[in-house]
Amino acid sequence: MTRDLYARHRAVLPDWLALYYEDPLEITHGEGRHVWDAAGNKYLDFFGGILTTMTAHALPEVTKAVAEQAGRIVHSSTLYLNRPMVELAERVAQLSGIPDARVFFTTSGTEANDTALLLATAYRRSNAILAMRNSYHGRSFSAVGITGNRGWSPTSLSPLQTLYVHGGVRTRGPYAHLDDRDFTDACVADLEDLLGHTRAPAALIAEPVQGVGGFTSPPDGLYAAFREVLHERGILWISDEVQTGWGRTGDHFWGWQAHGRNGPPDIVTFAKGIGNGMSIGGVVARAEIMNCLDANSISTFGGTQVTMAAGLANLNHLLEHDLQGNARRVGGLLIERLRAVAAQVPHVREVRGRGLMIGVELTRPGTDEADPEAASTVLEEARAGGLLVGKGGGHSTSVLRVAPPMSLTVAEAEEGAAILERALRSI
Known part of the structure; x- marks a missing residue:
């Protein structure tokens, strides 16, 4: 079903309309900080539709x-x-x-x-x-x-x-x-x-x-x-x-x-x-x-x-619900967790950001040369582990962008960091 939709997408939409993943993802529904795809797979969402799902998926009040x-x-x-x-x-x-x-x-x-x-x-x-x-x-x-x-x-x-x-x-x-x-x-x-x-x-x-x-x-x-x-x-x-x-x-x-x-x-x-x-x-x-x-x-x-x-x-x-305060507290924990991981992964040049707006820049080890292939590998491995993150960067798309809904819990931050750690170690 998803491959058929991808073929239809390619036939009728512009070539420059970017899609993530070698096997593109169709998201069918979401709740809280999670989304599901057409095959029923569940993902922890650390990108929020490009920082747009700010509070939570399917927020009852909205x-x-x-x-x-x-x-x-x-x-x-x-x-x-x-x-x-x-x-x-x-x-x-x-x-x-x-x-x-x-x-x-x-x-x-x-x-x-x-x-x-x-x-x-x-x-x-x-x-x-x-x-x-x-x-x-x-x-x-x-x-x-x-x-x-x-x-x-x-x-x-x-x-x-x-x-x-x-x-x-x-x-x-x-x-x-x-x-x-x-x-x-x-x-x-x-x-x-x-x-x-x-x-x-x-x-x-x-x-x-x-x-x-x-x-x-x-x-x-x-x-x-x-x-x-x-x-x-x-x-x-x-x-x-x-x-x-x-x-x-x-x-x-x-x-x-x-x-x-x-x-x-x-x-x-x-x-x-x-x-x-x-x-x-x-x-x-x-x-x-x-x-x-x-x-x-x-x-x-x-x-x-x-x-x-x-x-x-x-x-x-x-x-x-003071989601700004939650972004400060949970985001601070997440940044420190990712920095601890990065210290052990030679491809990571820098973990930067504030609150729930975190970038993980990947380069070829020992250099400042951007490594977009490594970023793509991590993106795919994170998805396989049940986590969605984004990409960006001015020196080619070699920065992983982490920006979950601002209601992210400490437990979800730890879960996402663990998945991302495994994905980073895979390169």
Whole structure:
């Protein structure tokens, strides 16, 4: 049955639509932190549909909210008042930390970043954008134009002039040998030098932790130091929180808060986890920025009643059960467990991350040369052992991405770590 579905997939969908595994997996249902495939095999899910199943599979509160709202009305567009959309916008605006915040809902993180770029370029009257090397911001024409990860940017054509900045990857590149303070100073000096050779950009867009790039991040405070330079020139700061938002990093509710000594970003984008699988993205910005557009606009599918009902139920569950605190506690245990394993596996260059956002980088032993074949081997062996993880990385897909639902228990963390240990030892 699965092989037949794979053949049909290949016949009707694009070749560039990536699938995991030599024998692709059809997931039929899930519950809690587990999913099942079409053959009835059970897996512990450590990837959550790319960090999207944030709280749990089949979370009863979300399922109930979706069913009840669907029984009333599913959709009306933004041309009509929408109570669930207003209620979720109020919650997000309050949680964002942005003063006088306005919220616009989209259907994805790509669309959210697209909207942020539109706002920033219109507000600043500039089409130049600063982005981080090794970054990823989505699949649209403008988003791939600011993506600093070659593997996910299929064209050099873009409506934007993109200038790439050092700092998103701590342990590679020309400043990797420096300590954190000197690393930050060097990146700031690079930014200042870059700004001296170009017209004033509209904004810097940055992921606090680079997701597709392999869960890399700069020292805490780097973007705060960047912001001092940017603020002097009126350049906006966009924090792409599509993967880092809602407490996943454990230490903070938003990833930007590790760099927040000068206050919140001008614009925050979000998506993925807030909908727990429903299609929700969005942008939060100060009113003067959000309201700068001088043309009409609507969103047909952004903020539909059924997705907003799901988002509200999911956010309430996350806050009431302190899943941020759980991500910090259980994620800390999981990172230390994986680091202990890594010390005995020559292929593991580094285990990094925070909270339930963990990267395991694989290289050829004794070198810094990426080893995507080893990563593929571990991915397959982990699946065979009953564990699903992801892949990423800017130097080819040689980083295992571990990002379970934030309700992960200590016992499940230990179980997943044991399976991953066996998979790592298999190489």
